[in-house]
Amino acid sequence: MRERSPVVHDARSGMWMVFDYPGVQRVLSDWKGFSSQRGRPRGGDAEHALSSSIISTDPPRHRQLRALVEQAFTPRQVRALEPRIAELVDELLTPVEKKGTMDFVLDFASPLPVIVIAEILGIPASDRDAFKRWSDAVVTGDRSGSREMGAYFGELVERRRHAPGDDLISGLIEAQVEGEQLNVQELLGFCMLLLVAGNETTTNLLANTLLCWQDAPEAHEVVLADRGLLPNSIEESLRFRPPVQSMFRTAAQDVELGGQVIPGGAPVLAWIGAANRDEAQFEHAAAFDPSRTPNRHLAFGNGIHFCLGAPLARLEASVALGAVLDRLPNLRTVPGTALEPIPSQIVSGVKHLPV
Ligand code: HEM
Numbered sequence: 484m485r486e487r488s489p490v491v492h493d494a495r496s497g498m499w500m501v502f503d504y505p506g507v508q509r510v511l512s513d514w515k516g517f518s519s520q521r522g523r524p525r526g527g528d529a530e531h532a533l534s535s536s537i538i539s540t541d542p543p544r545h546r547q548l549r550a551l552v553e554q555a556f557t558p559r560q561v562r563a564l565e566p567r568i569a570e571l572v573d574e575l576l577t578p579v580e581k582k583g584t585m586d587f588v589l590d591f592a593s594p595l596p597v598i599v600i601a602e603i604l605g606i607p608a609s610d611r612d613a614f615k616r617w618s619d620a621v622v623t624g625d626r627s628g629s630r631e632m633g634a635y636f637g638e639l640v641e642r643r644r645h646a647p648g649d650d651l652i653s654g655l656i657e658a659q660v661e662g663e664q665l666n667v668q669e670l671l672g673f674c675m676l677l678l679v680a681g682n683e684t685t686t687n688l689l690a691n692t693l694l695c696w697q698d699a700p701e702a703h704e705v706v707l708a709d710r711g712l713l714p715n716s717i718e719e720s721l722r723f724r725p726p727v728q729s730m731f732r733t734a735a736q737d738v739e740l741g742g743q744v745i746p747g748g749a750p751v752l753a754w755i756g757a758a759n760r761d762e763a764q765f766e767h768a769a770a771f772d773p774s775r776t777p778n779r780h781l782a783f784g785n786g787i788h789f790c791l792g793a794p795l796a797r798l799e800a801s802v803a804l805g806a807v808l809d810r811l812p813n814l815r816t817v818p819g820t821a822l823e824p825i826p827s828q829i830v831s832g833v834k835h836l837p838v
Contacts (some may be wrong), residue, residue, distance in 0.1 A: 485502040485503050485760075485761060486503075486762075486763075488502075489501065489502050489503035489741040489742075490502070490503075490506055490740050490741030490742070490743045490745070497749075497750060498749075498750050498751065499743075499745045499749055499750065499751045499752070500751075500752050500754060501740065501741065501751060501752070501753045501754060502754050502758065502761075503741065503757070503758060503761055503763070504758040504759075504761035504764040504781070506740055506741050506758075507753040507754060507755060507758035507785075508758065508781060508785050509740065510730075510732055510740070510751055510753040511730060511732075511753055511755075511784050511785040511788070512785045512786025512787070513786070514541050514542060514545075514786065514787060515735060516734065516735055516736070516738040517732035517733070517734060517735065517738070517751055517753075518541050518733045518734075518735045519538065519539055519540060519541055519545070519732060519788060520539055520540050520541040520544075521541075521733040521735065521748075522731075522733035522748070522750055536672030536675065536676040537549060537552060537673065537676065537791075538676055538680065538788060542787065545787060545788070546787075547660055547661075547663060548665075549787070549791075550660045551655070551658045551660050551663075551664070551665055552655065552658070552673060552791065553791070554654065554658040554660075555651050555654030555655045555657075556651065556654075556792075558794045561794045561795045561798060562794075562798070564599070564795070564798065565798060565802060567599075567602065568595075568599060568798065568799055568802045568803075569806070571595060571598055571599065572595065572802055572803050572806045573806070575590065575594060575595060576591070576806055576807070576810055576811070579591070579811070580810060580811070584817075585837075585838060586835050586836060586837055586838075587690055587816075587838045588686065588690050588832075588835050588836045589835065591689070591803070592685075592686040592689035592690045592803075592836075593682075593686045594615070595685075595689070595803055596681060596682045596685035596686055596799060597614070597618055597678075597682050598611065599795070599799060600677055600678060600681055600682060601614050601615075603650065603651045603677075604639075604650060604651050604652055604677070605639070605643070605648050605650025605651065605652055605653065606639070610635075613631075613635075614632075614635075617629065617631055617632035618632070618678045620632065621678050622678065622679055622682065622683055629675070633671060633675075636652075636670075636671050636674050636675075637667065637671065639652060640656065640667060640670055640671075643656055644656055652670070652674070655670055655673065656670070677792070680792065681792045681795070683726075683830055683832070684726040684727060684796065685792075685795075685796050685799055685800070686832065687726035687825075687830060687831060687832030688720065688726050689799075689800060690832055691720055691724035691726060691832055692716065692717060692720040692724075692800065692804055693807075693814075693836060693838070694724060694833070694836070695719070695720045695723055695724060695771050696716075697815070697816050698771065699770075699771040702716065702719075702772075702773050705773070706773065706808065707808055707812055710805060710808060710809075713801055713804060713808070714797070714801060715773040715774065715775070715776070715778070716773040716804075717797065717800045717801060717804065718773075718775075718778045718780065719771060719772060719773040719778060721780050721782035721783070722759045722765070722775070722778055722780035722782060723759070723771045724831065725755050725756050725759055725780065725781075725782040725831065726782070726830060726831060727755060727782065727829060727830060727831070728754065728755060728828065728829060728830065728831045729752045729753060729755060729756065729829055730752070730753050730755065730784065730829075731751070731752060731753075732750075732751045732753065733748065733750055733751065734746060734747050734748060734749045735747060752828075755781045755782060755784075756831065758781050759780045759782065764779070783796075814838050815838065816836060816837065816838050817837040817838060820836075822835075822836070823835060
Protein backbone atom coordinates (compact mmCIF):
# COMPACT_ATOMS: atom_id res chain seq x y z
CA MET A 484 0.00 0.00 0.00
CA ARG A 485 2.67 2.49 1.13
CA GLU A 486 4.86 1.67 -1.89
CA ARG A 487 2.07 1.55 -4.47
CA SER A 488 -0.20 4.36 -3.17
CA PRO A 489 1.60 6.53 -0.64
CA VAL A 490 -1.20 9.13 -0.77
CA VAL A 491 -4.82 7.97 -0.83
CA HIS A 492 -8.19 9.70 -0.70
CA ASP A 493 -10.52 7.83 1.66
CA ALA A 494 -13.98 8.47 0.23
CA ARG A 495 -15.79 7.36 3.40
CA SER A 496 -14.13 9.84 5.79
CA GLY A 497 -13.21 12.40 3.13
CA MET A 498 -9.65 12.35 4.50
CA TRP A 499 -6.44 12.27 2.49
CA MET A 500 -4.19 9.62 4.01
CA VAL A 501 -0.40 9.88 3.69
CA PHE A 502 1.67 6.77 4.43
CA ASP A 503 5.24 7.08 3.17
CA TYR A 504 8.17 8.64 5.06
CA PRO A 505 8.88 11.60 2.72
CA GLY A 506 5.16 12.39 2.46
CA VAL A 507 4.53 12.27 6.21
CA GLN A 508 7.65 14.31 6.90
CA ARG A 509 6.48 16.92 4.39
CA VAL A 510 2.91 17.13 5.76
CA LEU A 511 4.20 17.55 9.31
CA SER A 512 6.81 20.18 8.50
CA ASP A 513 5.43 22.13 5.49
CA TRP A 514 3.14 24.50 7.39
CA LYS A 515 2.57 26.68 4.33
CA GLY A 516 1.04 23.72 2.48
CA PHE A 517 -0.50 21.91 5.46
CA SER A 518 -2.05 24.07 8.15
CA SER A 519 -2.42 23.10 11.83
CA GLN A 520 -4.77 26.02 12.41
CA ARG A 521 -7.42 25.59 9.75
CA GLY A 522 -10.15 23.03 10.05
CA ARG A 523 -9.72 22.32 13.77
CA PRO A 524 -12.98 21.14 15.28
CA ARG A 525 -14.41 23.67 17.74
CA GLY A 526 -16.21 22.15 20.68
CA GLY A 527 -16.69 22.42 24.43
CA ASP A 528 -14.42 24.10 26.95
CA ALA A 529 -11.53 21.68 26.70
CA GLU A 530 -11.61 21.54 22.93
CA HIS A 531 -11.90 25.31 22.76
CA ALA A 532 -8.92 25.79 25.04
CA LEU A 533 -7.01 23.23 22.98
CA SER A 534 -7.96 24.73 19.65
CA SER A 535 -6.42 28.01 20.78
CA SER A 536 -3.27 26.26 22.03
CA ILE A 537 0.13 26.14 20.32
CA ILE A 538 -0.42 22.79 18.55
CA SER A 539 -3.37 24.29 16.61
CA THR A 540 -1.59 27.39 15.32
CA ASP A 541 0.50 28.31 12.27
CA PRO A 542 3.22 30.98 12.03
CA PRO A 543 3.45 33.81 12.87
CA ARG A 544 1.30 33.04 15.96
CA HIS A 545 2.99 29.66 16.45
CA ARG A 546 6.43 31.27 16.50
CA GLN A 547 5.38 33.67 19.26
CA LEU A 548 3.68 31.01 21.38
CA ARG A 549 6.56 28.55 20.98
CA ALA A 550 9.09 31.19 22.03
CA LEU A 551 6.95 31.95 25.10
CA VAL A 552 6.47 28.37 26.28
CA GLU A 553 10.07 27.40 25.51
CA GLN A 554 11.19 29.95 28.10
CA ALA A 555 9.31 28.04 30.76
CA PHE A 556 10.11 24.55 29.50
CA THR A 557 13.83 24.44 28.80
CA PRO A 558 15.93 21.24 28.46
CA ARG A 559 17.90 22.40 31.55
CA GLN A 560 14.71 22.63 33.62
CA VAL A 561 13.71 19.18 32.39
CA ARG A 562 17.10 17.68 33.29
CA ALA A 563 16.74 19.07 36.81
CA LEU A 564 13.65 16.87 37.28
CA GLU A 565 15.63 13.63 37.10
CA PRO A 566 16.10 13.05 40.87
CA ARG A 567 12.41 13.71 41.56
CA ILE A 568 11.31 11.37 38.75
CA ALA A 569 13.61 8.68 40.22
CA GLU A 570 11.95 9.17 43.64
CA LEU A 571 8.46 8.84 42.14
CA VAL A 572 9.50 5.71 40.22
CA ASP A 573 10.82 4.27 43.47
CA GLU A 574 7.51 5.05 45.28
CA LEU A 575 5.52 3.32 42.54
CA LEU A 576 7.78 0.25 42.21
CA THR A 577 8.31 -0.52 45.93
CA PRO A 578 4.81 -1.97 46.57
CA VAL A 579 5.04 -3.92 43.30
CA GLU A 580 8.30 -5.60 44.31
CA LYS A 581 6.53 -6.89 47.43
CA LYS A 582 3.39 -7.98 45.60
CA GLY A 583 5.14 -9.67 42.67
CA THR A 584 2.52 -8.72 40.06
CA MET A 585 1.00 -5.53 38.69
CA ASP A 586 -0.93 -4.01 35.85
CA PHE A 587 2.03 -2.19 34.28
CA VAL A 588 -0.29 0.43 32.74
CA LEU A 589 -2.58 1.19 35.70
CA ASP A 590 -0.04 0.80 38.51
CA PHE A 591 3.01 2.39 36.92
CA ALA A 592 2.99 3.76 33.39
CA SER A 593 -0.20 5.78 33.81
CA PRO A 594 0.30 7.47 37.24
CA LEU A 595 3.95 8.43 36.65
CA PRO A 596 3.53 11.06 33.88
CA VAL A 597 0.40 12.51 35.53
CA ILE A 598 2.23 13.08 38.82
CA VAL A 599 5.26 14.51 37.00
CA ILE A 600 3.09 17.00 35.06
CA ALA A 601 1.11 17.89 38.20
CA GLU A 602 4.36 18.72 40.00
CA ILE A 603 5.75 20.67 37.04
CA LEU A 604 2.56 22.74 36.97
CA GLY A 605 2.77 23.28 40.74
CA ILE A 606 -0.42 21.38 41.68
CA PRO A 607 -0.30 20.69 45.45
CA ALA A 608 -0.08 16.97 46.40
CA SER A 609 -3.46 17.26 48.18
CA ASP A 610 -5.15 18.03 44.83
CA ARG A 611 -3.40 15.20 42.96
CA ASP A 612 -6.32 12.74 42.96
CA ALA A 613 -8.73 15.34 41.63
CA PHE A 614 -6.11 16.35 39.08
CA LYS A 615 -5.78 12.75 37.86
CA ARG A 616 -9.60 12.52 37.52
CA TRP A 617 -9.79 15.78 35.55
CA SER A 618 -6.82 14.84 33.46
CA ASP A 619 -8.55 11.60 32.43
CA ALA A 620 -11.67 13.67 31.70
CA VAL A 621 -9.76 16.05 29.41
CA VAL A 622 -8.25 13.14 27.49
CA THR A 623 -11.59 11.33 27.08
CA GLY A 624 -13.43 14.57 26.20
CA ASP A 625 -15.72 14.47 29.30
CA ARG A 626 -17.01 18.06 29.44
CA SER A 627 -17.89 18.36 33.14
CA GLY A 628 -14.48 17.14 34.29
CA SER A 629 -12.66 19.47 31.96
CA ARG A 630 -14.87 22.40 33.08
CA GLU A 631 -13.90 21.67 36.71
CA MET A 632 -10.27 21.56 35.71
CA GLY A 633 -10.65 24.82 33.78
CA ALA A 634 -12.07 26.50 36.89
CA TYR A 635 -9.28 25.03 39.04
CA PHE A 636 -6.55 26.26 36.68
CA GLY A 637 -8.23 29.67 36.50
CA GLU A 638 -7.90 30.02 40.29
CA LEU A 639 -4.38 28.62 40.33
CA VAL A 640 -3.28 31.14 37.70
CA GLU A 641 -4.72 33.98 39.81
CA ARG A 642 -2.94 32.71 42.93
CA ARG A 643 0.39 32.40 41.10
CA ARG A 644 -0.01 35.86 39.62
CA HIS A 645 0.00 37.29 43.14
CA ALA A 646 2.44 34.82 44.69
CA PRO A 647 4.70 33.30 42.01
CA GLY A 648 6.54 30.03 42.73
CA ASP A 649 9.17 28.14 40.72
CA ASP A 650 6.54 26.10 38.87
CA LEU A 651 5.67 26.12 35.15
CA ILE A 652 2.48 28.17 35.56
CA SER A 653 4.42 30.97 37.31
CA GLY A 654 7.04 30.73 34.55
CA LEU A 655 4.37 31.00 31.85
CA ILE A 656 2.78 34.04 33.55
CA GLU A 657 6.20 35.73 33.64
CA ALA A 658 7.32 34.73 30.12
CA GLN A 659 7.37 37.55 27.56
CA VAL A 660 8.24 37.82 23.88
CA GLU A 661 8.39 41.27 22.33
CA GLY A 662 6.42 42.60 25.28
CA GLU A 663 3.63 40.03 24.79
CA GLN A 664 2.46 37.56 27.40
CA LEU A 665 0.04 34.62 27.27
CA ASN A 666 -3.56 35.53 28.08
CA VAL A 667 -5.59 33.38 30.49
CA GLN A 668 -7.22 31.37 27.69
CA GLU A 669 -3.83 30.59 26.17
CA LEU A 670 -2.41 29.63 29.56
CA LEU A 671 -5.34 27.32 30.15
CA GLY A 672 -5.02 25.86 26.65
CA PHE A 673 -1.34 25.16 27.20
CA CYS A 674 -1.94 23.43 30.55
CA MET A 675 -4.67 21.27 29.00
CA LEU A 676 -2.43 20.50 26.02
CA LEU A 677 0.29 19.26 28.36
CA LEU A 678 -2.19 16.74 29.76
CA VAL A 679 -3.52 15.61 26.42
CA ALA A 680 -0.16 15.64 24.63
CA GLY A 681 2.03 14.46 27.46
CA ASN A 682 0.31 11.89 29.64
CA GLU A 683 -1.20 9.09 27.61
CA THR A 684 1.65 9.32 25.11
CA THR A 685 4.31 8.79 27.78
CA THR A 686 2.23 6.01 29.38
CA ASN A 687 2.10 4.27 26.02
CA LEU A 688 5.81 4.75 25.39
CA LEU A 689 6.56 2.84 28.61
CA ALA A 690 4.06 0.02 27.96
CA ASN A 691 4.87 -0.21 24.23
CA THR A 692 8.57 -0.64 25.04
CA LEU A 693 7.74 -3.61 27.27
CA LEU A 694 5.70 -5.06 24.39
CA CYS A 695 8.66 -4.58 22.03
CA TRP A 696 10.90 -6.45 24.48
CA GLN A 697 8.29 -9.16 24.88
CA ASP A 698 8.24 -9.70 21.10
CA ALA A 699 12.04 -9.48 20.77
CA PRO A 700 13.37 -11.22 23.92
CA GLU A 701 16.95 -11.07 22.63
CA ALA A 702 16.70 -7.25 22.60
CA HIS A 703 15.52 -7.44 26.24
CA GLU A 704 18.51 -9.64 27.17
CA VAL A 705 20.89 -7.21 25.47
CA VAL A 706 19.58 -4.19 27.36
CA LEU A 707 19.50 -6.14 30.65
CA ALA A 708 23.19 -6.92 30.17
CA ASP A 709 24.11 -3.36 29.14
CA ARG A 710 21.97 -0.46 30.46
CA GLY A 711 23.95 1.92 28.26
CA LEU A 712 21.86 0.60 25.36
CA LEU A 713 18.57 1.67 26.94
CA PRO A 714 18.31 5.02 25.06
CA ASN A 715 18.64 3.14 21.74
CA SER A 716 15.97 0.67 22.80
CA ILE A 717 13.64 3.57 23.67
CA GLU A 718 14.27 5.27 20.30
CA GLU A 719 13.59 2.02 18.47
CA SER A 720 10.39 1.52 20.47
CA LEU A 721 9.34 5.05 19.41
CA ARG A 722 9.92 4.05 15.79
CA PHE A 723 8.44 0.58 15.97
CA ARG A 724 5.37 1.24 18.15
CA PRO A 725 4.94 5.04 18.10
CA PRO A 726 2.50 6.24 20.81
CA VAL A 727 1.11 8.81 18.34
CA GLN A 728 0.09 7.03 15.14
CA SER A 729 -1.21 9.93 13.08
CA MET A 730 -1.43 13.73 13.01
CA PHE A 731 -4.07 15.93 11.43
CA ARG A 732 -3.58 18.87 9.05
CA THR A 733 -5.66 20.82 6.50
CA ALA A 734 -4.33 21.49 2.98
CA ALA A 735 -3.85 25.27 2.86
CA GLN A 736 -4.10 25.29 -0.96
CA ASP A 737 -3.97 22.67 -3.74
CA VAL A 738 -0.83 20.65 -2.97
CA GLU A 739 0.84 17.98 -5.07
CA LEU A 740 2.01 15.02 -3.04
CA GLY A 741 2.89 11.44 -3.99
CA GLY A 742 1.52 11.87 -7.53
CA GLN A 743 -1.85 13.22 -6.31
CA VAL A 744 -3.27 16.71 -5.98
CA ILE A 745 -4.76 17.31 -2.54
CA PRO A 746 -7.30 20.13 -2.92
CA GLY A 747 -7.06 23.24 -0.71
CA GLY A 748 -9.24 22.91 2.41
CA ALA A 749 -9.09 19.09 2.41
CA PRO A 750 -8.39 17.25 5.69
CA VAL A 751 -5.13 15.30 5.73
CA LEU A 752 -3.96 12.55 8.06
CA ALA A 753 -0.19 11.91 8.20
CA TRP A 754 0.41 8.31 9.32
CA ILE A 755 3.53 8.42 11.51
CA GLY A 756 3.15 4.69 12.28
CA ALA A 757 3.34 3.82 8.57
CA ALA A 758 6.21 6.25 7.82
CA ASN A 759 8.24 4.73 10.67
CA ARG A 760 8.01 1.34 8.93
CA ASP A 761 8.91 2.65 5.47
CA GLU A 762 11.52 0.22 4.03
CA ALA A 763 12.87 2.97 1.78
CA GLN A 764 13.92 4.86 4.92
CA PHE A 765 14.64 2.06 7.43
CA GLU A 766 16.40 -1.18 6.50
CA HIS A 767 14.47 -4.22 7.79
CA ALA A 768 11.80 -1.81 8.96
CA ALA A 769 9.56 -4.63 10.21
CA ALA A 770 12.18 -5.76 12.75
CA PHE A 771 12.68 -4.26 16.23
CA ASP A 772 16.39 -3.47 16.11
CA PRO A 773 17.74 -1.24 18.92
CA SER A 774 21.19 -1.12 17.28
CA ARG A 775 19.72 1.01 14.48
CA THR A 776 21.68 4.28 14.04
CA PRO A 777 20.79 6.82 13.00
CA ASN A 778 17.14 6.35 13.88
CA ARG A 779 15.28 9.25 12.27
CA HIS A 780 11.80 8.16 13.30
CA LEU A 781 8.93 10.65 13.21
CA ALA A 782 7.37 9.69 16.57
CA PHE A 783 7.77 13.23 17.93
CA GLY A 784 6.76 14.90 14.67
CA ASN A 785 8.95 17.05 12.45
CA GLY A 786 9.56 20.75 11.86
CA ILE A 787 8.16 23.65 13.82
CA HIS A 788 5.67 21.58 15.86
CA PHE A 789 8.33 19.03 16.91
CA CYS A 790 7.26 17.76 20.31
CA LEU A 791 8.10 20.26 23.03
CA GLY A 792 7.95 17.48 25.63
CA ALA A 793 10.35 15.08 23.85
CA PRO A 794 13.22 15.66 26.34
CA LEU A 795 10.81 15.06 29.24
CA ALA A 796 9.30 11.93 27.67
CA ARG A 797 12.80 10.53 26.97
CA LEU A 798 13.95 11.32 30.51
CA GLU A 799 10.88 9.73 32.12
CA ALA A 800 11.25 6.66 29.94
CA SER A 801 14.94 6.18 30.69
CA VAL A 802 14.53 6.66 34.45
CA ALA A 803 11.39 4.49 34.65
CA LEU A 804 12.54 1.66 32.38
CA GLY A 805 16.08 1.78 33.82
CA ALA A 806 14.58 1.17 37.29
CA VAL A 807 12.38 -1.63 35.91
CA LEU A 808 15.46 -3.35 34.41
CA ASP A 809 17.43 -2.93 37.66
CA ARG A 810 14.77 -3.89 40.15
CA LEU A 811 12.54 -6.26 38.19
CA PRO A 812 14.91 -8.06 35.79
CA ASN A 813 12.52 -11.01 35.63
CA LEU A 814 9.52 -8.87 34.77
CA ARG A 815 7.58 -10.51 31.93
CA THR A 816 4.09 -10.04 30.59
CA VAL A 817 1.60 -12.67 31.81
CA PRO A 818 1.48 -15.32 29.06
CA GLY A 819 -1.79 -15.76 27.23
CA THR A 820 -3.15 -12.32 28.20
CA ALA A 821 -5.40 -10.87 25.50
CA LEU A 822 -4.23 -7.30 24.99
CA GLU A 823 -6.96 -4.71 24.54
CA PRO A 824 -5.83 -1.82 22.30
CA ILE A 825 -6.84 1.74 23.18
CA PRO A 826 -9.72 2.52 20.79
CA SER A 827 -8.21 5.48 18.92
CA GLN A 828 -6.92 6.39 15.46
CA ILE A 829 -4.37 8.71 17.01
CA VAL A 830 -2.79 7.11 20.06
CA SER A 831 -1.47 3.58 20.07
CA GLY A 832 -1.16 1.47 23.20
CA VAL A 833 -2.93 -1.05 25.41
CA LYS A 834 -5.46 -0.47 28.19
CA HIS A 835 -3.93 -3.01 30.57
CA LEU A 836 -0.66 -4.91 30.71
CA PRO A 837 -0.53 -7.53 33.46
CA VAL A 838 3.06 -8.46 34.34
C1 HEM B 1 3.78 17.99 19.87
C2 HEM B 1 4.31 13.16 20.23
C3 HEM B 1 5.19 13.59 25.01
C4 HEM B 1 4.02 18.26 24.74
C5 HEM B 1 3.90 16.65 19.57
C6 HEM B 1 3.84 16.11 18.23
C7 HEM B 1 3.94 14.75 18.33
C8 HEM B 1 4.12 14.44 19.74
C9 HEM B 1 3.89 13.74 17.19
C10 HEM B 1 3.70 16.90 16.92
C11 HEM B 1 2.31 17.38 16.66
C12 HEM B 1 2.13 18.02 15.29
O1 HEM B 1 3.02 17.96 14.43
O2 HEM B 1 1.04 18.58 15.08
C13 HEM B 1 4.61 12.88 21.56
C14 HEM B 1 4.98 11.56 22.05
C15 HEM B 1 5.23 11.69 23.39
C16 HEM B 1 5.02 13.08 23.75
C17 HEM B 1 5.06 10.30 21.20
C18 HEM B 1 5.65 10.66 24.40
C19 HEM B 1 6.29 9.57 24.11
C20 HEM B 1 4.96 14.90 25.35
C21 HEM B 1 5.12 15.44 26.67
C22 HEM B 1 4.76 16.75 26.60
C23 HEM B 1 4.41 17.04 25.22
C24 HEM B 1 5.61 14.66 27.89
C25 HEM B 1 4.73 17.80 27.66
C26 HEM B 1 4.69 17.61 28.91
C27 HEM B 1 3.85 18.58 23.41
C28 HEM B 1 3.52 19.92 22.92
C29 HEM B 1 3.44 19.84 21.53
C30 HEM B 1 3.74 18.46 21.18
C31 HEM B 1 3.28 21.16 23.78
C32 HEM B 1 3.10 20.96 20.55
C33 HEM B 1 4.34 21.64 20.05
C34 HEM B 1 4.05 22.70 19.01
O3 HEM B 1 2.94 22.76 18.46
O4 HEM B 1 4.95 23.50 18.75
N1 HEM B 1 4.10 15.61 20.47
N2 HEM B 1 4.63 13.76 22.61
N3 HEM B 1 4.54 15.89 24.49
N4 HEM B 1 3.98 17.74 22.33
FE1 HEM B 1 4.43 15.77 22.46
